[in-house]
Amino acid sequence: MTKKMIVANWKMLPNSLAEAEGILEFVDQNLEGLMVENPLFSIVFCPPFIFLEDVGRIIKNSNLSKIASLGAQDISSGEGGAWTGEVSGPMLRRLGVEYVIVGHSERRLKLGESNALVDQKIKVALDNQIEPIVCLGETTRNDGYKDFLIDQITRTFEGLTADEIGKCILCYEPVWAISTNLNAHPDTPESAVESIRFIKQFLFENLFLYGGSVNSTNVASFLSQEEINGVLVGAASVNKGEFVKILQRVAQL
Ligand code: PGA
Numbered sequence: 001m002t003k004k005m006i007v008a009n010w011k012m013l014p015n016s017l018a019e020a021e022g023i024l025e026f027v028d029q030n031l032e033g034l035m036v037e038n039p040l041f042s043i044v045f046c047p048p049f050i051f052l053e054d055v056g057r058i059i060k061n062s063n064l065s066k067i068a069s070l071g072a073q074d075i076s077s078g079e080g081g082a083w084t085g086e087v088s089g090p091m092l093r094r095l096g097v098e099y100v101i102v103g104h105s106e107r108r109l110k111l112g113e114s115n116a117l118v119d120q121k122i123k124v125a126l127d128n129q130i131e132p133i134v135c136l137g138e139t140t141r142n143d144g145y146k147d148f149l150i151d152q153i154t155r156t157f158e159g160l161t162a163d164e165i166g167k168c169i170l171c172y173e174p175v176w177a178i179s180t181n182l183n184a185h186p187d188t189p190e191s192a193v194e195s196i197r198f199i200k201q202f203l204f205e206n207l208f209l210y211g212g213s214v215n216s217t218n219v220a221s222f223l224s225q226e227e228i229n230g231v232l233v234g235a236a237s238v239n240k241g242e243f244v245k246i247l248q249r250v251a252q253l
Pocket of ligand 1: 173178212213214228234236
């Protein structure tokens with residue numbers, strides 16, 4: 001079995017550095033039994049920008065360094081300079097960021113990020129040797145959802161070479177499945193795999209993650225699917241007890 005990737009998308013949480021440290025310390029203390037010497041999984045912690053440096057330092061100086069790396073939740077499409085409020089690719093790279101989530105539906109829907117902007121961000125990430133984790137997924141599951149996905153894929157990857165697209169990690173994350181959305185419920189593993197197979201026809205042999213209401217109860221059912229190489233975990237990743245339970249389930253796969 002290939003190593004599974006667990007991406008912890010902390011979103012705009014936790015509220016303090018002390019809490020962020022608490023999550024990492026708790027995970028570090030509970031690594032025993034998770035086979036970190038020969039792990040079946042890797043973790044990418046994606047904290048808010050202000051905690052990146054501290055989270056990176058904590059990972060480096062603890063046993064987490066055996067399995068965890070640092071990810072950002074966004075990257076500027078600009079190269080630097082006159083981009084108020086933005087954080088550039090070179091800045092992230094210097095902090096040791098190895099992955100970046102791009103095109104998350106919360107940025108697309110709440111901040112109006114277009115497919116064209118996501119496309120630009122993918123390019124900037126790749127130019128800075130940061131692996132983009134590109135989120136794709138329909139807002140509602142209706143008869144036209146596959147057309148929506150085709151349009152999103154076409155515009156998100158427009159102008160990228162096959163080599164560039166091949167370097168992206170893709171995450172199928174239907175918006176209706178994200179735990180904080182109204183009436184959210186996880187997709188079923190079978191239906192997630194159907195969508196992933198559909199998306200794959202237009203792309204390459206990319207690594208594929210599933211995201212949307214992943215927790216310790218359902219993580220094994222997603223990760224036991226051959227087509228699903230990892231999960232993007234939101235709410236459950238800032239709940240330290242639940243997150244450790246997720247890792248324990250993954251270690252038993
Ligand atoms: P969730 O969020 O796990 O809370 O559904 C996932 C995400 O939005 O990345």
